[in-house]
Amino acid sequence: MTETVHPLWPAPYADGPVDAKITVPGSKSVTNRALVLAALASEPGWLRRPLRSRDTLLMSAALQAMGVGIEETVSSTTTGGSGEAWRIIPSGLHGPASVDVGNAGTVMRFLPPVATLADGPVRFDGDPRSYERPLGGVISALRALGARIDDDDRGTLPMTVHGGGALEGGSVRIDASSSSQFVSALLLSGPRFNQGVEVRHVGGVLPSLPHIRMTVDMLRAVGAQVDEPETGGEPDVWRVSHSALLGRDLTVEPDLSNAQPFLAAALVTGGRVTIPDWPERTTQPGDALRQIFTEMGGSCELTTTPDGTALVFTGSGRIHGIDIDLGEVGELTPGIAAVAALADSPSTLRGVAHLRLHETDRLAALTKEINGLGGDVTETEDGLHIRPRRLRGGVFHTYDDHRMATAGAVIGLAVKDVQVENVATTAKTLPDFPQMWAGLLGV
Numbered sequence: 001m002t003e004t005v006h007p008l009w010p011a012p013y014a015d016g017p018v019d020a021k022i023t024v025p026g027s028k029s030v031t032n033r034a035l036v037l038a039a040l041a042s043e044p045g046w047l048r049r050p051l052r053s054r055d056t057l058l059m060s061a062a063l064q065a066m067g068v069g070i071e072e073t074v075s076s077t078t079t080g081g082s083g084e085a086w087r088i089i090p091s092g093l094h095g096p097a098s099v100d101v102g103n104a105g106t107v108m109r110f111l112p113p114v115a116t117l118a119d120g121p122v123r124f125d126g127d128p129r130s131y132e133r134p135l136g137g138v139i140s141a142l143r144a145l146g147a148r149i150d151d152d153d154r155g156t157l158p159m160t161v162h163g164g165g166a167l168e169g170g171s172v173r174i175d176a177s178s179s180s181q182f183v184s185a186l187l188l189s190g191p192r193f194n195q196g197v198e199v200r201h202v203g204g205v206l207p208s209l210p211h212i213r214m215t216v217d218m219l220r221a222v223g224a225q226v227d228e229p230e231t232g233g234e235p236d237v238w239r240v241s242h243s244a245l246l247g248r249d250l251t252v253e254p255d256l257s258n259a260q261p262f263l264a265a266a267l268v269t270g271g272r273v274t275i276p277d278w279p280e281r282t283t284q285p286g287d288a289l290r291q292i293f294t295e296m297g298g299s300c301e302l303t304t305t306p307d308g309t310a311l312v313f314t315g316s317g318r319i320h321g322i323d324i325d326l327g328e329v330g331e332l333t334p335g336i337a338a339v340a341a342l343a344d345s346p347s348t349l350r351g352v353a354h355l356r357l358h359e360t361d362r363l364a365a366l367t368k369e370i371n372g373l374g375g376d377v378t379e380t381e382d383g384l385h386i387r388p389r390r391l392r393g394g395v396f397h398t399y400d401d402h403r404m405a406t407a408g409a410v411i412g413l414a415v416k417d418v419q420v421e422n423v424a425t426t427a428k429t430l431p432d433f434p435q436m437w438a439g440l441l442g443v
């Protein structure tokens with residue numbers, strides 16, 4: 001097999017502190033949940049400022065393939081400007097249909113439950129990496145709830161969900177320690193199952209709890225009745241009752257995990273970055289960056305202006321190491337590792353063994369690529385130990401992982417002659433990244 005040769009992107013080096021205002025596009029996680037919930041609703045809804053990226057366009061295309069109407073328009077926003085808005089018109093879900101999941105965890109996990117409601121077969125396929133990412137828990141849970149799925153007993157993609165027009169639902173046990181998305185997937189479609197759904201997590205530590213909170217909040221916002229551990233329910237058990245869902249008019253928050261490289265730029269260069277529309281309250285894990293990057297040497301202020309809230313994040317010129325469990329906010333790990341490699345003391349990042357099954361094996365990839373530039377990173381059982389060293393230029397490989405690409409760009413700010421391979425992989429969640437990065441640096 002021939003290996004694809006990707007272009008190298010010379011990561012811009014920062015000669016001085018950055019000072020920029022960066023408008024970050026909408027959250028991937030919110031956009032893809034909102035699309036699913038709107039598709040399952042009993043009336044049309046609106047999604048304003050949705051993220052337009054590979055993962056969200058795959059979600060949109062998949063729902064359209066099953067018969068959902070999605071119209072893209074440009075409309076006025078509350079701030080008076082114009083913005084993109086998608087009108088989602090639910091309909092009976094149809095098969096036969098084909099779904100390309102790409103390498104989107106949200107698409108490969110959230111849509112099989114939706115497909116059980118279609119009136120025919122829905123074939124799921126995706127990038128080679130999607131065959132390796134955990135899905136077996138969702139497949140067996142759906143079977144236990146009454147679905148017919150043909151996966152050739154592999155427990156992975158490709159597979160066909162033989163939608164029967166409805167799913168009985170009920171109680172199910174699932175080990176979601178490899179991905180919180182298993183729980184979110186079952187809950188999101190739960191209101192449409194005849195008996196709703198009760199999901200009981202059995203197994204190791206459940207990662208990414210804020211993402212499950214996001215699912216619960218968004219379900220409640222469209223009228224679903226949800227019982228969950230955080231509001232007095234049994235630990236590790238979520239219940240969603242059978243009900244109709246409302247069509248909503250939802251404005252998507254900026255993707256705070258995609259704000260990470262820009263905040264990191266302020267930290268690494270001792271500069272300042274302002275992110276407009278940073279939400280005062282949010283379930284996005286990226287909100288934890290306010291605290292994490294403060295501990296690593298920056299300071300931040302959430303300001304309120306007539307135009308809304310904004311986060312102003314300022315670097316001090318010093319970067320400190322950190323010892324932290326990132327299990328709840330795993331997707332922030334590559335960006336934190338990049339900053340930690342440039343710090344004045346070692347870091348230990350823990351609680352993220354499940355990152356080995358993300359877009360790539362992120363623990364192996366970060367170790368190899370930072371060490372390839374002269375760093376000193378070792379993999380632990382559940383994370384990374386990072387001892388900062390003087391780094392040198394070289395190629396930073398990305399393994400089709402958007403967050404590896406942005407991590408390489410952050411290192412390139414402080415280390416001359418870093419070349420990020422396949423920066424275009426940022427299109428998964430942030431297609432304009434190279435232009436935004438150039439804007440940040442005024443190049």
Ligand SMILES: O=C(O)C1=C[C@@H](OP(=O)(O)O)[C@@H](O)[C@H](O)C1
Nearest residue numbers: 029179180181207208211330331
């Ligand atoms: O539900 C979601 O939107 C997500 C959940 C998390 O997945 P895991 O629990 O698999 O880490 C996160 O890493 C991913 O980027 C998005």
Ligand SMILES: C=C(OP(=O)(O)O)C(=O)O
Nearest residue numbers: 103104105106331358359
């Ligand atoms: C893990 C991630 O994505 P996915 O939704 O594909 O799981 C991520 O964006 O960091």
